Amino acid sequence: MSELIAFQEPDRAVIQRRPAIISDLANLLPEGCLITEERELVPFDTDAFVSYRRMPLAVVLPETTAQVAAVLKYCNDNAIPVIPRGAGTSLSGGAIPQEDAVVIGVSKMNRILEVDFPNRAAIVQAGVTNISISQAVDADGFFYAPDPSSQLACTIGGNIGMNSGGAHCLKYGVTTNNLMGVKMVMFDGSIVEIGGKALDAAGYDLLGLICGSEGQLGIVTEATVRLIAKPEGARPVLFGFESSVSAGACVTDIIGSGIIPVAIEFMDKPAIEICEAFAQAGYPMDVEALLIVEVEGSDAEMDAMLERIIEIARKHGVKTIKESQSATEAALIWKGRKSAFGATGRIADYICMDGTVPLGQLSHVLEKTSEIIDHYGLRVANVFHAGDGNMHPLILFDANDPEESLKAEMAGNDILKLCVDAGGCLTGEHGVGIEKRDLMRHQYTDADLAQQMRVRAAFDPKWILNPSKVFPLEGRNGSQPGIQSELDAGKTAA
Amino acid sequence: MSAVDIQYPETEDEVARLVTEAKASNSSIEVRGGGTRLGLGRPSQSASALSVARLSGITNYDPSELVMAALAGTPLAEIEAALAVNNQMLTFEPMDHRPLLGASGEPTIGGVFAANASGPRRISAGAARDNLLGVRFVNGSGEIVKSGGRVMKNVTGLDLVKLMAGSWGTLGIMSEVTFKVLPRPETAVTIVVSGLNDAEAAEAMAAALAMSVEVSGAAHLPESVIHKFAGGSLKGGPATVLRLEGLKPSVEVRSERLLAEMSRRGTVSVLDGQTSQDLWREIRDVIPFADGTMKPVWKVSVAPSAGHQLVAALRLKTGVDAFYDWQGGLVWLRMEADPEADLVRQYIKAVGGGHATLIRADAATRASVPVFEPQPKPLEALSRRIKDQFDPAGLLNPGRMTAGM
Numbered sequence: 001m002s003e004l005i006a007f008q009e010p011d012r013a014v015i016q017r018r019p020a021i022i023s024d025l026a027n028l029l030p031e032g033c034l035i036t037e038e039r040e041l042v043p044f045d046t047d048a049f050v051s052y053r054r055m056p057l058a059v060v061l062p063e064t065t066a067q068v069a070a071v072l073k074y075c076n077d078n079a080i081p082v083i084p085r086g087a088g089t090s091l092s093g094g095a096i097p098q099e100d101a102v103v104i105g106v107s108k109m110n111r112i113l114e115v116d117f118p119n120r121a122a123i124v125q126a127g128v129t130n131i132s133i134s135q136a137v138d139a140d141g142f143f144y145a146p147d148p149s150s151q152l153a154c155t156i157g158g159n160i161g162m163n164s165g166g167a168h169c170l171k172y173g174v175t176t177n178n179l180m181g182v183k184m185v186m187f188d189g190s191i192v193e194i195g196g197k198a199l200d201a202a203g204y205d206l207l208g209l210i211c212g213s214e215g216q217l218g219i220v221t222e223a224t225v226r227l228i229a230k231p232e233g234a235r236p237v238l239f240g241f242e243s244s245v246s247a248g249a250c251v252t253d254i255i256g257s258g259i260i261p262v263a264i265e266f267m268d269k270p271a272i273e274i275c276e277a278f279a280q281a282g283y284p285m286d287v288e289a290l291l292i293v294e295v296e297g298s299d300a301e302m303d304a305m306l307e308r309i310i311e312i313a314r315k316h317g318v319k320t321i322k323e324s325q326s327a328t329e330a331a332l333i334w335k336g337r338k339s340a341f342g343a344t345g346r347i348a349d350y351i352c353m354d355g356t357v358p359l360g361q362l363s364h365v366l367e368k369t370s371e372i373i374d375h376y377g378l379r380v381a382n383v384f385h386a387g388d389g390n391m392h393p394l395i396l397f398d399a400n401d402p403e404e405s406l407k408a409e410m411a412g413n414d415i416l417k418l419c420v421d422a423g424g425c426l427t428g429e430h431g432v433g434i435e436k437r438d439l440m441r442h443q444y445t446d447a448d449l450a451q452q453m454r455v456r457a458a459f460d461p462k463w464i465l466n467p468s469k470v471f472p473l474e475g476r477n478g479s480q481p482g483i484q485s486e487l488d489a490g491k492t493a494a
Numbered sequence: 495m496s497a498v499d500i501q502y503p504e505t506e507d508e509v510a511r512l513v514t515e516a517k518a519s520n521s522s523i524e525v526r527g528g529g530t531r532l533g534l535g536r537p538s539q540s541a542s543a544l545s546v547a548r549l550s551g552i553t554n555y556d557p558s559e560l561v562m563a564a565l566a567g568t569p570l571a572e573i574e575a576a577l578a579v580n581n582q583m584l585t586f587e588p589m590d591h592r593p594l595l596g597a598s599g600e601p602t603i604g605g606v607f608a609a610n611a612s613g614p615r616r617i618s619a620g621a622a623r624d625n626l627l628g629v630r631f632v633n634g635s636g637e638i639v640k641s642g643g644r645v646m647k648n649v650t651g652l653d654l655v656k657l658m659a660g661s662w663g664t665l666g667i668m669s670e671v672t673f674k675v676l677p678r679p680e681t682a683v684t685i686v687v688s689g690l691n692d693a694e695a696a697e698a699m700a701a702a703l704a705m706s707v708e709v710s711g712a713a714h715l716p717e718s719v720i721h722k723f724a725g726g727s728l729k730g731g732p733a734t735v736l737r738l739e740g741l742k743p744s745v746e747v748r749s750e751r752l753l754a755e756m757s758r759r760g761t762v763s764v765l766d767g768q769t770s771q772d773l774w775r776e777i778r779d780v781i782p783f784a785d786g787t788m789k790p791v792w793k794v795s796v797a798p799s800a801g802h803q804l805v806a807a808l809r810l811k812t813g814v815d816a817f818y819d820w821q822g823g824l825v826w827l828r829m830e831a832d833p834e835a836d837l838v839r840q841y842i843k844a845v846g847g848g849h850a851t852l853i854r855a856d857a858a859t860r861a862s863v864p865v866f867e868p869q870p871k872p873l874e875a876l877s878r879r880i881k882d883q884f885d886p887a888g889l890l891n892p893g894r895m896t897a898g899m
């Protein structure tokens with residue numbers, strides 16, 4: 001099958017040196033941290049963007065920051081590409097390797113190093129899963145706010161790479177708003193610490209730049225994250241509508257009225273059917289669109305907020321309103337929503353788009369999306385974070401049908417262009433990866449991209465870190481002569 | 495501040511042209527908005543200045559989208575007025591530096607973001623940088639560049655938006671900014687806990703932030719400064735103040751719970767309405783130290799539980815007055831005489847790390863003392879490489895943040 005997305009031509013010279021590279025890596029790492037057998041490499045040949053696969057040269061799973069530094073320095077010295085990897089749950093191919101690359105996985109670095117309640121911070125290793133932070137502080141009444149659907153598996157390192165969001169970021173923000181500091185290994189093996197428990201570190205906002213940089217600027221090995229006091233209670237309410245348009249308009253009105261619920265999630269009929277079949281969450285089946293609106297606080301607060309939201313929903317002709325009556329029901333409602341991708345995967349292959357649009361454009365983009373899908377003769381299920389305009393059309397197709405696969409990718413590209421043209425962006429929380437790399441020019445001018453690539457080169461002069469991602473392969477700035485010699489000069493000076 | 499020649503471009507293209515010309519003649523540019531923060535940072539080393547004050551006007555605002563875009567020179571007052579009409583606000587409460595610095599002029603929205611100026615709500619709503627969604631700017635090569643956009647969630651490429659926030663005009667001249675706005679809370683009240691010393695106050699604030707009552711401001715005003723706030727109406731010794739905001743019924747419930755907890759720690763009282771609002775503005779703008787002098791004032795950021803330790807240690811060595819915001823993690827220090835930069839920075843390290851910015855000092859001091867916290871060598875080298883990638887000839891605000899950069 002021909003692939004729509006191109007990979008960089010692997011460096012044959014690196015591949016030929018594989019035996020020597022493997023033996024060098026073995027010297028840098030303790031027993032059990034190096035994977036080179038083909039069958040053991042297979043789990044690393046893709047991530048959650050499964051249409052594309054490449055076998056890496058080797059996989060290393062270091063146990064310490066110092067080991068990450070040793071491997072990265074070695075790879076930089078020898079011009080070997082490096083693919084940083086968390087749990088491999090990227091939906092955009094951010095962790096897909098290449099034949100001439102060493103994968104550096106942080107999965108063994110999975111300890112919570114410190115929990116500091118008075119300063120509302122936790123210091124964790126990069127391989128800690130997202131959910132385990134909240135679990136560790138739950139008994140003390142705290143949580144870590146960003147909650148991507150993959151939170152059971154995905155790592156905080158990966159979250160930082162993709163600036164992950166989740167359903168509850170309408171109120172609490174995404175990873176970048178909850179990240180206080182990192183320890184990071186630079187391309188040359190030097191280890192830097194940025195930020196920490198003190199807010200707003202001095203100088204340029206390197207932390208803000210690193211968050212969402214998709215593993216191109218360094219490898220984060222530790223993070224200081226914000227802990228927030230858990231709300232007293234939370235209550236998701238289901239609102240069923242006769243049309244996606246009314247549901248979309250209701251979202252805009254809720255936000256515009258001055259109420260910010262903790263989450264507003266949207267599902268269209270196909271998504272409702274898929275999720276209900278999987279989770280038996282009690283979603284209404286006789287509606288065209290569903291909103292899950294979650295409010296939180298004490299009972300009195302939630303009542304006050306819901307009263308206003310219900311009033312707005314009535315104005316938009318809401319057909320069904322269903323409040324969760326117990327913690328179990330509330331959990332089921334979220335289980336249905338958070339398993340949307342998995343549940344979809346049981347009935348068809350799918351690709352998940354991640355464009356974000358201004359709230360006022362929601363209805364327009366939903367309509368145009370279904371036109372695009374019809375045009376290609378495909379099916380779509382829409383399930384997304386409506387409160388912040390972050391859309392997730394799941395395009396359903398049969399991966400065994402090459403023509404349909406290609407159509408799905410083309411439909412996806414059309415939808416993302418639609419999002420950009422509506423004043424939005426290609427990706428809200430999944431990252432560019434390889435998936436959206438070649439669409440970057442639709443959102444950015446050459447000057448915009450060149451500026452980003454120059455910044456990238458300031459961190460990674462040889463472009464060894466996750467080199468095939470984010471920036472279109474054509475017209476790259478390339479490695480910048482001068483930077484390396486300045487670095488060397490800087491070292492001597494230091 | 496000795497720049498003689500100020501240019502006022504009226505379009506982004508004109509900004510680009512002026513930068514290109516400056517590059518051709520290798521002459522550096524002092525970048526400014528309304529000029530209210532010119533006294534902050536190392537003194538300008540440029541012969542000519544470029545003001546964005548005439549790039550002015552709100553360019554996109556749909557209240558129901560919670561987003562506004564404005565040209566960089568738009569007066570902050572104009573933006574706040576437009577938001578107020580729709581019962582909205584800038585949630586990060588940008589500090590007005592004029593009272594403290596004794597400056598005049600009109601703060602601009604570009605200046606707010608260039609300085610990453612955030613106020614008391616920083617601890618709950620994020621900094622200016624967290625609310626900036628998109629920028630357009632002219633880099634040091636005269637190229638027009640955009641980053642980010644007008645949506646809340648965006649991970650499309652490198653986040654240059656964050657980099658521009660707090661870069662003090664050294665990476666590019668911002669021409670337009672797009673930022674998040676939020677509904678104004680229906681009600682706000684301030685719980686005052688009186689009589690706590692600095693250490694007790696730190697514990698009380700940590701306890702308040704650990705409760706599920708959504709504190710949106712937590713400051714401690716020691717005895718020495720208390721008479722400067724709320725028209726001298728705060729009685730009963732030092733005041734630890736905690737702000738609650740939101741829907742009325744919700745604030746009522748949360749106030750009760752917070753009062754119950756805090757009454758075990760000190761004497762409690764409640765401020766509301768204008769009094770509460772004025773108090774937080776005074777904290778935001780560091781009013782106790784807006785004394786018409788040039789006594790050095792530091793803004794120190796440390797872990798919240800370390801703030802009072804820092805102040806206690808400094809008091810043994812030098813004359814210093816202090817109060818706390820951000821749950822105790824933001825320490826405002828007014829030095830009696832010398833800025834004592836080495837001492838302040840050495841003690842910050844000793845209490846666990848953080849950073850100090852010399853917000854106010856005379857020009858001679860600012861030229862000789864690092865105004866911004868010096869970075870460790872590898873990070874400083876990295877910052878220099880980044881600067882080079884935006885402004886290879888070093889034309890934009892040279893030396894404003896770091897000597898020789």
